[in-house]
Amino acid sequence: LLMFIGEFTHTLDEKKRLSLPSKFRKDLGKKVIITYGLDSCLFMFTPSEWENIAAKLGGLSMGNPDSRAFNRIMLAGAVEVEVDTAGRILMPDFLKDYIGLPATGDKKASQKLVFTGVHTRVEIWEESRWKTYKEKILKQADELASKLGEIGVI
Numbered sequence: 353l354l355m356f357i358g359e360f361t362h363t364l365d366e367k368k369r370l371s372l373p374s375k376f377r378k379d380l381g382k383k384v385i386i387t388y389g390l391d392s393c394l395f396m397f398t399p400s401e402w403e404n405i406a407a408k409l410g411g412l413s414m415g416n417p418d419s420r421a422f423n424r425i426m427l428a429g430a431v432e433v434e435v436d437t438a439g440r441i442l443m444p445d446f447l448k449d450y451i452g453l454p455a456t457g458d459k460k461a462s463q464k465l466v467f468t469g470v471h472t473r474v475e476i477w478e479e480s481r482w483k484t485y486k487e488k489i490l491k492q493a494d495e496l497a498s499k500l501g502e503i504g505v506i
Contacts, residue, residue, distance in 0.1 A: 354379055354398065354401065354471075354472050355469075355471055355472070356376055356379065356469030356470065356471065356472070356473065356474050357469040357471075358373070358375060358468075358469045359466060359467070359468050359469075360373035360375070360376075360466070360467045361464055361465070361466050361467075361479060362464070362465055362467065363463055363464050363465070364443060364448075364453065364463040364464075364465060365463075367442075368442055368443045368445075368448070369436075369440040369441065369442055369443070370440060370441050370442075370443050370465060370476075371438070371439055371440050372384075372435060372439050372440065372441060372467070373467050374439065375469075376467065376469065376474055377435070377439045379398070380396070380398055380435065380474070381398055381399070381435070382434065382435050383399055383432055383433065383434055383435065384396050384397065384398065384399075384432075384433050384435060384441065385397045385398075385399060385402040385430055385431070385432055385433070386430070386431055386433055386441075386444075386447060386476070387425075387426055387427075387429045387430035387431070387447075388425050388426065388429040388447070388450055389475055389476075391485060392450070392451055392452060392477075392478075392481055392485075393451060393468075393475045393476060393477045393481070393482075394447055394450070394451055394475065394476040394477075395473050395474075395475060396467075396473060396474040396475070396476060397472070397473050397474075399432070401472050401473065402430070405426075406427065409422070409423050409426055409427060410423075429446075429447070429450075431444055431447070451465075451476065451477065451478045451481070452478045452481055453465075453478055464478075464479035465477065465478060465479060466478075466479050466482040468482070
């Protein structure tokens with residue numbers, strides 16, 4: 353059973369290659385699926401976990417406009433990416449744009465990305481967006497714990 357945990361910062365190089373965290377490489381394997389995530393991040397899955405997600409999405413009603421819209425974003429935005437022998441992936445431009453990375457030619461701009469392990473998926477965040485999001489959520493931790501406690505999660 354896969355369980356990705358932890359937070360790792362890596363830099364996108366000038367050739368748009370991104371090193372995967374060494375802690376995740378073995379479990380991710382030679383190919384990964386990357387797609388639009390929520391909260392302005394990307395979701396990364398192993399091919400087998402992606403099959404589970406795609407099957408669940410495929411089971412949603414085509415008659416429901418929200419289901420159709422979510423399916424379109426998650427499935428149409430998904431790309432299968434090869435992991436090279438150095439443990440790097442090539443980041444597609446449309447996904448870089450989605451998470452707010454500056455243009456590659458802008459040498460002053462940060463190209464730092466944060467990988468977060470979130471159980472069966474890895475999220476990829478632009479560094480400053482991750483810091484902002486994390487600060488906001490940490491301030492709400494007690495309130496979130498209370499809500500999860502009400503439904504028996506913790």
